[in-house]
Amino acid sequence: MLELPSSSRAATLLAQVRERRPRVHCLMNTVVQKFTADGITVVGGIPSMTSSIEEIESFVAKADALVVNLGTLDRARREVIRLAVDVANAAGKPWVLDPVHCDYSPSRLAFANELVALGPAIVRGNTAEMSLFEETGSPVRICTGPVDRLADDGRSVRIANGHRWMAAVTGTGCLTGGVIAAFMAVEPDTLVAAASALVVTGVSAELAAREAKGPGSFGVAFLDALSEVGAGDLLQHARIEDDQN
Amino acid sequence: MLELPSSSRAATLLAQVRERRPRVHCLMNTVVQKFTADGITVVGGIPSMTSSIEEIESFVAKADALVVNLGTLDRARREVIRLAVDVANAAGKPWVLDPVHCDYSPSRLAFANELVALGPAIVRGNTAEMSLFEETGSPVRICTGPVDRLADDGRSVRIANGHRWMAAVTGTGCLTGGVIAAFMAVEPDTLVAAASALVVTGVSAELAAREAKGPGSFGVAFLDALSEVGAGDLLQHARIEDDQN
Amino acid sequence: MLELPSSSRAATLLAQVRERRPRVHCLMNTVVQKFTADGITVVGGIPSMTSSIEEIESFVAKADALVVNLGTLDRARREVIRLAVDVANAAGKPWVLDPVHCDYSPSRLAFANELVALGPAIVRGNTAEMSLFEETGSPVRICTGPVDRLADDGRSVRIANGHRWMAAVTGTGCLTGGVIAAFMAVEPDTLVAAASALVVTGVSAELAAREAKGPGSFGVAFLDALSEVGAGDLLQHARIEDDQN
Numbered sequence: 001m002l003e004l005p006s007s008s009r010a011a012t013l014l015a016q017v018r019e020r021r022p023r024v025h026c027l028m029n030t031v032v033q034k035f036t037a038d039g040i041t042v043v044g045g046i047p048s049m050t051s052s053i054e055e056i057e058s059f060v061a062k063a064d065a066l067v068v069n070l071g072t073l074d075r076a077r078r079e080v081i082r083l084a085v086d087v088a089n090a091a092g093k094p095w096v097l098d099p100v101h102c103d104y105s106p107s108r109l110a111f112a113n114e115l116v117a118l119g120p121a122i123v124r125g126n127t128a129e130m131s132l133f134e135e136t137g138s139p140v141r142i143c144t145g146p147v148d149r150l151a152d153d154g155r156s157v158r159i160a161n162g163h164r165w166m167a168a169v170t171g172t173g174c175l176t177g178g179v180i181a182a183f184m185a186v187e188p189d190t191l192v193a194a195a196s197a198l199v200v201t202g203v204s205a206e207l208a209a210r211e212a213k214g215p216g217s218f219g220v221a222f223l224d225a226l227s228e229v230g231a232g233d234l235l236q237h238a239r240i241e242d243d244q245n
Numbered sequence: 246m247l248e249l250p251s252s253s254r255a256a257t258l259l260a261q262v263r264e265r266r267p268r269v270h271c272l273m274n275t276v277v278q279k280f281t282a283d284g285i286t287v288v289g290g291i292p293s294m295t296s297s298i299e300e301i302e303s304f305v306a307k308a309d310a311l312v313v314n315l316g317t318l319d320r321a322r323r324e325v326i327r328l329a330v331d332v333a334n335a336a337g338k339p340w341v342l343d344p345v346h347c348d349y350s351p352s353r354l355a356f357a358n359e360l361v362a363l364g365p366a367i368v369r370g371n372t373a374e375m376s377l378f379e380e381t382g383s384p385v386r387i388c389t390g391p392v393d394r395l396a397d398d399g400r401s402v403r404i405a406n407g408h409r410w411m412a413a414v415t416g417t418g419c420l421t422g423g424v425i426a427a428f429m430a431v432e433p434d435t436l437v438a439a440a441s442a443l444v445v446t447g448v449s450a451e452l453a454a455r456e457a458k459g460p461g462s463f464g465v466a467f468l469d470a471l472s473e474v475g476a477g478d479l480l481q482h483a484r485i486e487d488d489q490n
Numbered sequence: 491m492l493e494l495p496s497s498s499r500a501a502t503l504l505a506q507v508r509e510r511r512p513r514v515h516c517l518m519n520t521v522v523q524k525f526t527a528d529g530i531t532v533v534g535g536i537p538s539m540t541s542s543i544e545e546i547e548s549f550v551a552k553a554d555a556l557v558v559n560l561g562t563l564d565r566a567r568r569e570v571i572r573l574a575v576d577v578a579n580a581a582g583k584p585w586v587l588d589p590v591h592c593d594y595s596p597s598r599l600a601f602a603n604e605l606v607a608l609g610p611a612i613v614r615g616n617t618a619e620m621s622l623f624e625e626t627g628s629p630v631r632i633c634t635g636p637v638d639r640l641a642d643d644g645r646s647v648r649i650a651n652g653h654r655w656m657a658a659v660t661g662t663g664c665l666t667g668g669v670i671a672a673f674m675a676v677e678p679d680t681l682v683a684a685a686s687a688l689v690v691t692g693v694s695a696e697l698a699a700r701e702a703k704g705p706g707s708f709g710v711a712f713l714d715a716l717s718e719v720g721a722g723d724l725l726q727h728a729r730i731e732d733d734q735n
Contacts, residue, residue: 031278031294033521037660042705047660048591049521052564058595074297074321076564101293105303168472170282170292211703213456215287216468223706227658276523276539319542319566346538350548413717415527415537458701460532461713 002154005195007238011231013187013196018044022185024178025063027051027081029071029100032171035219036067039175042227043200045182053080060087064185066095067177068115073108085118094121094184098177103128121190124177140190142180144173148198149243152191159195160239161202168215172222176201179226195240203237204229247399250440252483256476258432258441263289267430269423270308272296272326274316274345277416280464281312284420287472288445290427298325305332309430311340312422313360318353330363339366339429343422348373366435369422385435387425389418393443394488397436404440405484406447413460417467421446424471440485448482449474492644495685497728501721503677503686508534512675514668515553517541517571519561519590522661525709526557529665532717533690535672543570550577554675556585557667558605563598575608584611584674588667593618611680614667630680632670634663638688639733642681649685650729651692658705662712666691669716685730693727694719 003009023046028036033049040047048059053076060066066088068081088095097120099112109132116123116133123133124142133141140152148159166172180197187193207229208221248254268291273281278294285292293304298321305311311333313326333340342365344357354377361368361378368378369387378386385397393404411417425442432438452474453466493499513536518526523539530537538549543566550556556578558571578585587610589602599622606613606623613623614632623631630642638649656662670687677683697719698711 029294030275030520031282034525034660035279037521038658038705038709041658041660048594049519050562050564050591050595052562052567054565054597055563055595058597059591062594072295072297073300074295075299077297101295101304104293104307105295105300107299107303168283168286170279170286212469213466214469214472215283216465216472219283219468220465220706220710221703223709224702224704227704227706274539275520276527280524317540317542318545319540320544322542346540346549349538349552350540350545352544352548413528413531415524415531457714458711459714459717460528461710461717464528464713465710 003189003192004155004242005157005192005240007199007234007240009192010196010199010238011234013183013193014200016186017182020186021046022064022182023048023062024065024067024181024185025059026067026069026178027077027084028067028069028174031071032174035171036175036178038223039226040178040182042223043179043182047178051077051080053083056080056084057087060084063093065093065181067098067181068095069098069100069174069177070102070108070112071100073111078111085115089119094190096120096122096124096177096181098174099123099125099129102132121184122180122194124180140194142194144176150191150195155191156243157195158241158243159198159202160241161199161206161237163205163209165209165212165215165218166205169219199234199238199240200229201226203233206237207233248434248437249400249487250402250437250485252444252479252485254437255441255444255483256479258428258438259445261431262427265431266291267309267427268293268307269310269312269426269430270304271312271314271423272322272329273312273314273419276316277419280416281420281423283468284471285423285427287468288424288427292423296322296325298328301325301329302332305329308338310338310426312343312426313340314343314345314419314422315347315353315357316345318356323356330360334364339435341365341367341369341422341426343419344368344370344374347377366429367425367439369425385439387439389421395436395440400436401488402440403486403488404443404447405486406444406451406482408450408454410454410457410460410463411450414464444479444483444485445474446471448478451482452478493679493682494645494732495647495682495730497689497724497730499682500686500689500728501724503673503683504690506676507672510676511536512554512672513538513552514555514557514671514675515549516557516559516668517567517574518557518559518664521561522664525661526665526668528713529716530668530672532713533669533672537668541567541570543573546570546574547577550574553583555583555671557588557671558585559588559590559664559667560592560598560602561590563601568601575605579609584680586610586612586614586667586671588664589613589615589619592622611674612670612684614670630684632684634666640681640685645681646733647685648731648733649688649692650731651689651696651727653695653699655699655702655705655708656695659709689724689728689730690719691716693723696727697723
């Protein structure tokens with residue numbers, strides 16, 4: 001029987017990320033590159049961010065996992081994403097697809113569908129984005145929002161952590177994609193890895209909201225919390241529910 | 246007789262932005278994309294940021310207003326700006342031109358003049374930038390600084406809100422352009438919309454400065470304040486002066 | 491005999507930067523453009539950031555010093571860097587080379603070596619990056635880390651200021667490159683200029699850490715501290731050591 005995610009598993013994986021310091025390469029929209037890099041760093045990983053076609057193979061070769069984020073997508077970036085995915089697939093490295101705003105642009109949606117066919121370990125988006133993809137059954141699907149829903153072929157889970165200010169800070173979803181990749185690098189069960197990452201980011205957001213006065217200071221406190229969040233916080237605050245029934 | 250802006254109008258328009266959540270597409274320099282997106286979000290709008298030529302038509306079609314910011318301007322970006330402006334003009338959507346640093350580069354100034362001829366609703370810059378444009382009379386002209394000056398064919402207004410730390414945080418002017426666009430989306434009288442947006446950002450800056458210890462924490466507190474600023478703050482602190490006489 | 495850097499020299503140069511407001515043009519990776527621009531501004535300089543080939547000559551012509559940072563390096567950026575360096579060299583303007591992550595990519599390392607041959611005033615990197623360059627003797631070499639080491643043909647100095655959270659905030663090294671450039675603009679002795687800049691950033695980091703709760707709030711407090719740090723702080727906290735013996 002397939003394992004279900006839990007707060008104690010999340011705590012164990014967080015400790016492993018902090019110890020092993022996985023490298024995460026991000027093909028990340030230009031808007032939130034620093035915020036995402038900071039998030040990966042403070043949670044324990046090592047980010048890199050180039051989108052240069054001449055360099056991408058070397059950077060993916062050094063990475064343990066890959067994030068493909070479709071924000072600020074132009075022709076050059078499509079090309080580099082295709083190459084990065086080829087290199088990751090050939091090396092058996094897991095990658096997350098984040099089809100940001102594919103509901104805004106037919107050409108971006110078409111590209112997202114092309115990438116889904118190349119076998120990402122995870123597709124993660126909001127409700128509007130995720131409703132555009134056919135049920136493929138194969139990769140882990142994550143629909144983030146006030147409650148995150150994760151599903152693969154045999155499991156379906158809800159995570160009810162987080163805070164409304166996450167939606168007021170540009171890039172918390174993109175940053176979360178980076179944290180998920182860091183967790184995939186230390187845990188082969190993709191759904192367990194992703195759920196654990198979402199518990200860590202969601203609980204950190206709740207801790208951050210207590211320190212913050214608004215969305216600006218929340219964004220800052222969120223990084224502090226991702227750096228400090230511990231097993232005790234996860235065991236106490238994680239809200240993971242089996243969504244099967 | 247043309248209406249003059251007022252603190253109560255600013256308060257009403259702020260409430261409308263928060264209720265209607267206008268979409269603002271930004272062709273924004275790569276330096277301050279996140280800060281601008283965060284500013285538009287916390288004031289109540291929905292930002293988007295792509296500069297991809299393949300996607301721009303879809304994004305502008307979804308937007309209620311457009312910001313054209315000339316920072317980090319290269320050939321590809323000129324091309325995408327021209328297309329975005331065509332789409333916005335054809336659909337009757339208002340756009341703001343922010344000719345950042347056009348005083349640094351003759352090629353950028355030439356491009357700014359090309360765009361002015363295409364009919365932006367507003368041209369907004371600092372004194373050095375704005376002194377380079379001919380008096381055209383037609384669009385609203387805004388010269389921001391310690392005191393902001395706004396003028397159109399029949400009106401001339403000064404807004405004396407703000408704080409010196411705004412000049413120490415890269416992108417407050419660019420962010421202000423985004424907030425102006427959000428206000429234009431809910432108010433067809435461009436000068437009233439822009440003046441109201443400047444009152445909101447200026448009063449928010451004053452509130453933020455009380456919470457901050459320096460320019461770093463000011464930038465964060467500014468986002469908090471933009472999210473929290475209310476009608477009472479605007480009525481109490483707005484400094485709008487008729488500049489006609 | 492060559493002058494050695496000192497806390498009082500650092501204080502004098504900081505005052506000069508604040509008074510003269512040098513212009514620093516940055517060919518900066520897209521990840522940390524705003525953080526670097528904010529750092530240069532709060533320390534007293536005036537940053538600019540375009541990487542457009544059509545504009546770079548005008549911007550470098552206006553600048554007092556140049557930062558060439560190799561993050562997010564693509565073909566267009568190589569081209570613009572070559573042109574910027576030509577313009578800077580022809581005009582006798584000093585430039586810093588920051589070979590970010592050249593240990594990740596052979597093509598980036600090759601380009602870094604091409605640039606070293608063009609005579610930067612300073613090459614600054616971390617241990618992994620700096621170990622890849624031949625001893626050339628000529629420019630000032632800076633290896634930053636928990637202790638910064640600076641050397642030129644006749645001098646060798648260690649600076650033991652800073653805080654571990656600097657490594658948890660993406661871009662503190664890049665920002666430091668920008669501050670070094672601002673100091674080079676007011677002081678022709680490159681090693682003294684760079685050491686003074688590193689004392690200013692290192693002491694500011696120590697002051698910031700006292701205000702911060704984690705790496706997120708540290709990044710914000712670091713900008714506040716760079717803006718506020720004074721001669722008294724430098725005289726009290728600078729840890730500069732002669733590394734000759």
